[in-house]
Amino acid sequence: MSNPAAFATTLHIRDHCLCLHAQRAARTLSRRFDEAFRPLGITSGQFSLLNAMNRPAPPTIGAIAQVLAMDRSTVTANLKPLERIGAVAVTVDPEDRRGRRAALTDAGRDLLARATPVWIEEHGRVEAELPGDAEALRAGLRGVA
Numbered sequence: 001m002s003n004p005a006a007f008a009t010t011l012h013i014r015d016h017c018l019c020l021h022a023q024r025a026a027r028t029l030s031r032r033f034d035e036a037f038r039p040l041g042i043t044s045g046q047f048s049l050l051n052a053m054n055r056p057a058p059p060t061i062g063a064i065a066q067v068l069a070m071d072r073s074t075v076t077a078n079l080k081p082l083e084r085i086g087a088v089a090v091t092v093d094p095e096d097r098r099g100r101r102a103a104l105t106d107a108g109r110d111l112l113a114r115a116t117p118v119w120i121e122e123h124g125r126v127e128a129e130l131p132g133d134a135e136a137l138r139a140g141l142r143g144v145a
Contacts, residue, residue: 022141029126036122040115046082047119049075050104050112053088058103060093069145076100087111 014020033044042050052067053059065075079102082088087108093099104112127134 018144022144032126033119033122036118037115040111040118041085042082042111042115045078047112047115049078049082050087050108050115053102053104053108054112058091058101061090061100061102064102075102082108 030044033047037044037047048068049064052064061072061075061079064070065072068075070078076090079088079090083090085107086105088102089105090100090102093101130137
């Protein structure tokens with residue numbers, strides 16, 4: 001049997017831990033957006049990657065990683081499925097041959113254009129369901145990040 005004092009601490013952490021609540025919310029939102037994007041054959045993470053690459057010039061892997069708060073090796077691994085479906089092209093960085101740049105292909109731009117209205121609709125539903133001010137929540141999350 002567990003120590004009652006220790007269990008009380010566990011309950012306190014369960015009810016107050018910002019990290020736990022943020023993780024649970026992130027998993028729930030990811031599942032929800034994954035379901036919304038399923039007809040397009042992408043995940044919410046892939047949608048975020050496509051958006052991070054949607055720039056006038058192809059960004060470096062490091063620049064994408066910074067936007068998404070990921071490490072470069074994770075970005076590289078997550079780009080592979082998008083490369084396989086022809087949505088992304090990864091090339092050597094002409095400014096630094098040790099680096100790579102990721103660009104949306106025509107198919108990737110089309111996929112992003114079809115996915116964006118799906119995101120707008122689902123995001124609107126999520127915001128409508130939030131108690132309180134969504135902008136205050138965004139500001140708080142940006143402050144933590």
